[in-house]
Amino acid sequence: MTAQAHTRHATRPSKRQLIIETAERLFAEHGYDATSTARIATEAGVPSGLVFYHFATKLDLLLAVVQERPAPREVLRSTARGRTVRRRLRAIVATMAEELEHDRAARIIVFREAQGRPEIASRAAELFAEATETVACVLTGADDVVADPARVQAAAELVVSRVFLDTVALGQAETATHRHAEMIDLIAESLTGGVRAE
């Protein structure tokens, strides 16, 4: 059913999984090209040959890293419990920034290595779509929404773009916090139909 089916007998952390996790960290830190398979093996504490026993090529390892890591959909959904758009937005932005900061690896990889690699690019689009869908869904459930679905969708895309770019490309999750407030106000008002303060 779920991706967990692959890791079902995870009584001990399988070496395959260990390789994926180490690769994820190193790819995120130094980039795909700048990370050698030998180093991955060394830091994972496995013999160098094992990498190619489990993954035919280095690119296959990258794909595994990128695909076997689910988007943090549920976390976003569960933390946005406020009634109003503004409250939900605040929760969403905070959670996303934190999530990306904490478990940014796969996300960073996806956006860095998408260029010229169709599978990665489509996974990048997938992640973006999932994120916006979740955000749109959360916003739609707020009590004070008056905007139509298309508008909500556009708002979700704007918010996700802003947070992604800050965290993934600019790497300034911390400095951006206070600038997010203004953005939240703008989006909230445009969805609730009033320039009136809350």
Added chain:
Amino acid sequence: MTAQAHTRHATRPSKRQLIIETAERLFAEHGYDATSTARIATEAGVPSGLVFYHFATKLDLLLAVVQERPAPREVLRSTARGRTVRRRLRAIVATMAEELEHDRAARIIVFREAQGRPEIASRAAELFAEATETVACVLTGADDVVADPARVQAAAELVVSRVFLDTVALGQAETATHRHAEMIDLIAESLTGGVRAE
């Protein structure tokens, strides 16, 4: 081929510049790590040693590519001639997408290679700041703006984030066009204070 040397007598296209331009193109196309200095030299038509005569290391060449390329401020400013926020936004989004598509090199490089390279990261932040500043400036000059400067700034950041992420990371400038319309409406309304259609 040789005739050019005579005709271009006044403005000599220094080989240094030639190397930078070739590197820019290849870095943007394949990424920094995946582009060998040998290939840069070959495609630039210069001997491989010359690359390292002008740039001590490959990274120095990357820095030169990224730093010696100005942001296209004026283009944005000149194309946004409409009176209303909505018209200006349309022009801005179209121009930015086109600009990034056409001369995307440095921008793409900046956002791909920023991770773990402080000089590149700060240049990325610089480019982002310049772009948002320009957009904010253009929007402020519209006839129907009623929002305060902070709000305009937030709007500019949202627009720039959206277009950057689409073009640079997702590489989907073309498919996104129709989705931009909704975003433009959202931003325009939030700055003009009305839910009224134009």
Added chain:
Amino acid sequence: MTAQAHTRHATRPSKRQLIIETAERLFAEHGYDATSTARIATEAGVPSGLVFYHFATKLDLLLAVVQERPAPREVLRSTARGRTVRRRLRAIVATMAEELEHDRAARIIVFREAQGRPEIASRAAELFAEATETVACVLTGADDVVADPARVQAAAELVVSRVFLDTVALGQAETATHRHAEMIDLIAESLTGGVRAE
């Protein structure tokens, strides 16, 4: 679990050893800097990459060459069978010159490349100390020695210096032979007879 698993110098004709031996010869012949790793690989009959599989850097290969080669202590000791200081000195000088000539590689390397390389320099001092210690030991065992240990030590240092410099630096082992006779007389007398303190 063989004993080989724990001992470093397992005696198998490994390619690693082959590389060390080839490097030793070439370093001694042409110097460290003037010997390319490619040439070492070619003359050893191994692929060029193998050099760097076994030794992280070229300097590490030099260190291996210099450190994994023991000083010929026993040879010196066994050949000096005469009863008198003079006879033992003759044997020592002849043996040392021959040894250095025959298996001079590591010695030459050590003294040529010590400058500015602490590990090599300390190995040079080590080799010098071992040689003088052995010589002093051999001389002390002669029947006609009357000098105190410090004097014997000084004599040993002089002899070793003279032979080392001739063979290693000046490369004139052959022409120096007849000049050694006078030196042997001088040292022998100073250790055996007429050494009346003033």
Added chain:
Amino acid sequence: MTAQAHTRHATRPSKRQLIIETAERLFAEHGYDATSTARIATEAGVPSGLVFYHFATKLDLLLAVVQERPAPREVLRSTARGRTVRRRLRAIVATMAEELEHDRAARIIVFREAQGRPEIASRAAELFAEATETVACVLTGADDVVADPARVQAAAELVVSRVFLDTVALGQAETATHRHAEMIDLIAESLTGGVRAE
């Protein structure tokens, strides 16, 4: 036609001389192979092309460095003013060590680069011969010498070997000082007392 005739009117430090001096320092510090002509030019403050204007090849520069530097004969001679062999030896050893330490460049180069380069090797032998000749001469002039010239010559060679090896190869001029005392006693006694031929 001596080489000195050309550099006689050196009112200002000619750039040629500047290059030689810089090369001497760098060759001594890092070795001939490990010193690039570009670095010599840079540290000498001259354009890189000038090196090859004055010296056809890099090897010619090495030869110039090695040949246009006289042996410090006079210094040795003038400092050894004592009457006895022992006093003169003390002065000689101290002066040589100091001289080699202070102006060691050419000496170090000569002994490092002699291998496989006939001109350098013969210059090394020349320097060694000059040094021993001078020392022998100084010792012969002492009041208490009773040894014959051949013996004095052998003693000179021993002393010079010892000091050269210490300074040039082992680089331990400072730690060796106290060990020199014993050597001086040994040599002094062998030249002054109990010189009974067998």
Added chain:
DNA sequence: TATGAATGAGTTTTCATTCAT
């Protein structure tokens, strides 16, 4: 299922030397 030595093409970088000015 694991292992680590082996392979060779490819990478960045160095550098003595040349040459037009």
Added chain:
DNA sequence: TATGAATGAAAACTCATTCAT
């Protein structure tokens, strides 16, 4: 007598991948 850009061969080192065990 200088000058500094240009040149290309060769250097040290990297690395994805293979393979015998």
